[in-house]
Amino acid sequence: MRADARDNRARIMTAADDVFGQSPSASTDDVARLAGVGIATVFRHFPTKTELLEAVLTLRLERLRDRALELAGSDDPGKAFFEFFTQVVSESASKLAIGEALTAAGAAAGEEARAAGRGMREAFNGLLTAAQRTGSVRSDAEMAEVYALMIGASRGATAAKLEPPVRDRMLALIYDGLAPHS
Amino acid sequence: MRADARDNRARIMTAADDVFGQSPSASTDDVARLAGVGIATVFRHFPTKTELLEAVLTLRLERLRDRALELAGSDDPGKAFFEFFTQVVSESASKLAIGEALTAAGAAAGEEARAAGRGMREAFNGLLTAAQRTGSVRSDAEMAEVYALMIGASRGATAAKLEPPVRDRMLALIYDGLAPHS
DNA sequence: GAATATATGGAGTAACGACTTCGTTTACAA
DNA sequence: TTGTAAACGAAGTCGTTACTCCATATATTC
Incomplete structure (x- = not known):
């Protein structure tokens, strides 16, 4: 692959992440304009808009997974869990599409994105069970509802x-509900 | 207003509620088809798609407000509050657009819909403060975050x-967080 | 039951968005 | 430096969607 092609691909991904993060219904032209390339270049790298969206979504999910894995190394699992939870919520507040994207990941997405979603949820589950082992989170809460709570x-x-x-x-209320003994 | 016009208006509203409830991005033609009328008829009653959406949204908000007011007459304010909360969440789960709609109500909606949103939130606030007075909900929780929790x-x-x-x-976790003393 | 104001539906129009085509430009190898 | 395969962008095509026009039909009034 030629150097300029690789460059443009990266710029398109960055631009798409930005544009779709602000408005999930943005057009491909918007992405091309922000990336500083022609429309055709976008379509050459990502044959359909769906594939572009999927690539962006996959990247985001992988970043979240990496962050979770990084926090899993922490020596305070309770703190690590709540920090991750808070970060996911904060970021999604500023980037409108992440919720949309996280949703799509579980539902109607391509194999690549679905796999990234699974990886992310596995890492999240690791944080949760560790926090439960140290008594920071009630042990009768299952992954499914805690994850739903985070998405919500x-x-x-x-x-x-x-x-x-x-x-x-609002998060404080949620965290009280997740605390043991309540 | 002629009788058939009034009829058609009602059928269009019903159809729109149904169609947009299943897919917020549905087209006006879809609404017309389900209502069994021509496209022009839809546009005669609702000059823009936005106005149609707003009418549907307003109707939904008013129904929720009425339900809240009805529950406010109950003699168990705690039960009434949680019942309303649960109902809102259940209904929005089956009707994809209500969340979208509720959001739009607070944000970029016309005056009519905004007023309906205010009315609904006021009624909700009534339920909340009553439940707090009887000790069913912690008294340090403010309307804003509890409402956010419900939308979430x-x-x-x-x-x-x-x-x-x-x-x-998931709701059980939330309700634990809303309980006093925790 | 006829007159008429009001409503209706289907065939347009215009704008927009996803995707393609093709003549031009550019990175790399010899 | 030059040849060429690869990549590029601007101008298209095509389908969809919000919205309009007008000839026809129907409710209401006398």
């Missing part, structure tokens, strides 16, 4: 355009 | 296509 908080924060203080108080 | 749970449940048991366990 993300989408809720994004949708309602929450002020950060409100978002934090 | 709704959107999360819809987005993740939760099985009802998982949804119920």
Whole structure:
């Protein structure tokens, strides 16, 4: 692959992440314009819009997985779990599409993105069970509902355009519910 | 207004509620087809697609407000609050657009829909403060974050296509967080 | 039951978005 | 440096969608 092609591919990915992060219904032309390339170049690298979206989504999921794996090395599993949870919610508040994207990952996405989604959820599950082992999170909470809660908080924060203080108080309520003994 | 016009208007509203409930990106033709009328008829009653969406949204918000007011008459405010919360989440799970709609209500909607949104939130606030007075909900929780939690749970449940048991366990976690003393 | 104002539906129009074509340019090898 | 395969961008095509026009039909009034 030629050097300029590789360069352009990267620039298109970056631009797409940005554009679709702000407006999931953005057009391919918008991406091309921000990337500083012609429309045809976008389509040469990603034959359909769906494939482009999927590539962006996969990248995001992989980054989240990496962050979870990194935190899994921490010596305070409880803190690590809540930090990850908070980060996911915060980021999705500023990037409108991540909730949309996370959703699509579980549902109607291509194999690559689905695999990335599975990887991310596995890493999240690792954080959760570690936090439960040290008694930071109630042990009767299962992965499915805790994950749903995280997605919900993300989408809720994004949708309602929450002020950060409100978002934090909402998270505090959630974390109280996740605490043991309550 | 002629009788057939009134009839058609009602049928269009019903059809629109149904169609947009299943797919927020549905076209006006879809609505017309389901309503059994021509496209022009839809546009005669609702000059733009936005106005049609707004009418549907307003109707939904008003129904929720009425339900909240009805529950406010109950003699068990705690039960009433949680019942309303659960109902909102359940319904939005089966009707994909309600979250989208509720969001739009707070944000970029016309005056009519915004007013309906305010009315609904006021009624919700009534349920909440009553439940707090009887000690069913912690008193340090403010309306803003509790409302955000409800929207989040709704959107999360819809987005993740939760099985009802998982949804119920997620709600149980939330309700634990809303309980006093925890 | 006839007159008429009002409503209706289907065939347009215009704009927009995904995707293609093709003549031009550019990176790399000899 | 030059030849060439690879990559590029601008201008298209095609399908979809919000919205309009107008000839026809129907409810209401007297």
